[in-house]
Amino acid sequence: MINFELDERLAADTFPIADLPLSRALLMNDARYPWVILVPRHASISEVFELSADDQQQLWREATQLGDAMKTALGGDKVNIASLGNVVSQLHVHVVLRHHGDATWPAPVWGNGSPEPYDLDGQAQLRDQLLALIHGLNV
Incomplete structure (x- = not known):
């Protein structure tokens, strides 16, 4: 986790929430969805397979536990978890809480609206709610 720097676009499009054991949790600045981005605090990583096996498991633990907590606490219908990286190459994982009838349901959130x-x-x-959820995770 040496020399970790957040990609400029991620920094511009998000608000920091907290650091988990592996990842920095960021709130996407889009009020249409509860949307967290997890960025492993490693320098120059763009793919999940570039992480050690332990860090891959940790990233998945953080994403799934956060998604579960968000769905339970915020009452969503579906959690979308994805790592794309076509625009921002720095490895990051989206955890998006979806509701039937939200702004782009059932289409993906990316590139819609x-x-x-x-x-x-x-x-x-929302940041305070997410921070409380993160502090309650067992990651």
């Missing part, structure tokens, strides 16, 4: 930035109160409220 325009993001709706959070106002300060909405961002702070």
Whole structure:
């Protein structure tokens, strides 16, 4: 985890929440969805297979436990977990809580519609909820 630097685009599009054992958790600045991005704190990693086997398992643990906690606490219908990297090559995993009838349901969130930035109160409220969920994880 030496020399970790967050990609400029991720930094511009998100708000920091907390650090998990492996990943930095970021809130995507799109109020249409509860959307967290997990970025393993490793320098120059773009693919999951570049992580050690232990770190691969840890990343999956963090993503699935966070997704479960978000679905339970925030009442979603489906959790989308994905690692794309076509625009931002730095390894990152999206954990997106979806609701039937949300802005792009059932299509993917990527490339559909325009993001709706959070106002300060909405961002702070969801960030605090997510922070509490993260502190309750057993990762």
